[in-house]
Amino acid sequence: MTPPGDDSSTATDPDLAEATREAKTAAAQAEAAAGKSEDAATEAATSAQQADTSADKADESAQEADTSADKADESAQEADDAADKAEAATENSEDADQDIADELLIEERHPSVGMGVPGPPIRRGNPFTFGFFAALGVLVAWGLWNALGQARSVLILLLVSMFIAVGLNPLVEWFMRRGVKRGLSVGLVFVLMILAVVGVGFAIVPVVTDQINSLIKNAPGYLDLLEKSKTLNQLNDKYHFIQKAQDYIQDPALAQRAFGGILGVGRVVAGALFNTFTILVLTLYFLASLPSVKRAAYSLVPRTRRTRVSILGDEVLGRVGGYVSGQFMVALCAGVCMFIFLEIIGLRDYAVALAIVVMFCDFIPMVGGLIGVVVVALIGFTGGLWTGLGCLIYGVIYQQIENYVVAPRIMRRAVDIPGAVTVIAALLGGALLGVVGALLAIPSAAAILLIIREVWVRKADAS
Numbered sequence: 001m002t003p004p005g006d007d008s009s010t011a012t013d014p015d016l017a018e019a020t021r022e023a024k025t026a027a028a029q030a031e032a033a034a035g036k037s038e039d040a041a042t043e044a045a046t047s048a049q050q051a052d053t054s055a056d057k058a059d060e061s062a063q064e065a066d067t068s069a070d071k072a073d074e075s076a077q078e079a080d081d082a083a084d085k086a087e088a089a090t091e092n093s094e095d096a097d098q099d100i101a102d103e104l105l106i107e108e109r110h111p112s113v114g115m116g117v118p119g120p121p122i123r124r125g126n127p128f129t130f131g132f133f134a135a136l137g138v139l140v141a142w143g144l145w146n147a148l149g150q151a152r153s154v155l156i157l158l159l160v161s162m163f164i165a166v167g168l169n170p171l172v173e174w175f176m177r178r179g180v181k182r183g184l185s186v187g188l189v190f191v192l193m194i195l196a197v198v199g200v201g202f203a204i205v206p207v208v209t210d211q212i213n214s215l216i217k218n219a220p221g222y223l224d225l226l227e228k229s230k231t232l233n234q235l236n237d238k239y240h241f242i243q244k245a246q247d248y249i250q251d252p253a254l255a256q257r258a259f260g261g262i263l264g265v266g267r268v269v270a271g272a273l274f275n276t277f278t279i280l281v282l283t284l285y286f287l288a289s290l291p292s293v294k295r296a297a298y299s300l301v302p303r304t305r306r307t308r309v310s311i312l313g314d315e316v317l318g319r320v321g322g323y324v325s326g327q328f329m330v331a332l333c334a335g336v337c338m339f340i341f342l343e344i345i346g347l348r349d350y351a352v353a354l355a356i357v358v359m360f361c362d363f364i365p366m367v368g369g370l371i372g373v374v375v376v377a378l379i380g381f382t383g384g385l386w387t388g389l390g391c392l393i394y395g396v397i398y399q400q401i402e403n404y405v406v407a408p409r410i411m412r413r414a415v416d417i418p419g420a421v422t423v424i425a426a427l428l429g430g431a432l433l434g435v436v437g438a439l440l441a442i443p444s445a446a447a448i449l450l451i452i453r454e455v456w457v458r459k460a461d462a463s
Contacts, residue, residue, distance in 0.1 A: 156436055157275060161282035163440055166317055167324025168287055186288045203353045312454060319450065320443040326411045327363055333406055335359030341394050345387055350379055365426040365438050369399045421445055
């Protein structure tokens with residue numbers, strides 16, 4: 001024991017108590033920390049258990065995914081088998097009717113390439129290949145030439161129809177500029193053309209019929225005059241031509257030849273009517289489809305030159321139409337003047353018909369006016385010598401006025417070609433295609449001169 005009064009022991013007791021308290025506090029904190037460690041361990045164990053459970057579920061999901069993938073592979077295999085069967089069935093059906101399938105399904109089977117891409121050109125360096133293609137080209141050219149020769153009449157009808165359609169197109173456009181649709185404009189122009197043709201027929205047929213009846217009626221008088229002629233009697237005594245004419249008339253073979261001639265005339269008339277109807281139908285078709293025909297023709301030209309070709313083509317068609325319109329005005333002027341002249345000299349019964357004949361003959365270049373004058377003069381001589389001479393003199397004078405005054409003023413804006421070129425073109429056209437060639441010669445020459453000036457001359461100036 002520490003003796004009383006010892007200061008060291010008294011000072012140590014409070015420190016010891018404090019240390020004891022701190023030790024107890026530390027022990028309590030250690031116990032609390034241990035409790036927390038046990039709780040953390042418990043939570044860690046729980047988390048580990050949950051992780052194990054999640055891993056098990058993930059394994060099960062992976063197994064299910066593998067099972068689904070296997071099923072998908074099986075379904076894909078079945079789909080491939082079905083596709084193979086369908087393709088085999090399609091091939092069998094195509095083999096059964098391959099041409100029709102190729103025609104109907106080409107866009108479905110090749111939607112991106114259509115008819116495919118052209119292959120490389122054939123090599124022609126081989127002499128055998130060159131000779132083969134050269135001979136084949138000659139045969140094809142010869143066949144085409146023969147075909148064109150056999151189809152000459154049809155081609156002429158097509159050419160005349162296109163020419164008339166191009167000539168009537170300015171009238172159609174005139175109606176269109178006044179608010180009428182193209183279809184209705186074409187119908188109006190076509191009706192006017194039909195009425196003109198019918199009117200011409202009704203005007204000319206009665207005149208021809210009257211002339212034939214007059215010839216038959218006056219034939220006995222002509223025979224009496226022939227018998228009273230001393231000159232003809234002397235010739236008959238020398239050559240016996242009257243007896244020969246009677247024998248020829250009484251020949252039985254004459255009836256057969258006359259019947260054949262009547263059939264030939266009937267065939268000619270039927271052919272003329274059929275050609276006229278064909279020209280009318282083709283003219284209506286070309287007139288209605290002229291814009292689409294131009295677009296189709298221009299689409300064949302390379303894209304880089306399409307604009308220039310379309311401009312030149314429209315100019316050519318415009319000049320052809322202007323020529324037809326101008327020539328119609330010239331012919332109409334000739335017909336009106338002839339009608340007035342015939343009314344003045346007293347041939348009123350034939351005035352309308354002869355004026356129409358003169359108007360149509362005036363469409364023929366160079367010789368058309370002369371033909372009209374001769375026809376009018378012949379009809380005029382039936383009414384008297386002075387009447388015929390008056391018709392002939394009037395026709396000659398009017399032709400000079402038309403050639404040097406009327407036609408140049410009207411045709412100046414339509415076709416701008418030299419006179420020598422006009423004469424040469426008319427001669428060549430008449431030699432190639434007759435009257436049709438002469439009608440088409442001048443506008444064709446105008447178109448050729450336009451192309452030469454705009455293409456050849458400009459290229460020569462630029463070089």
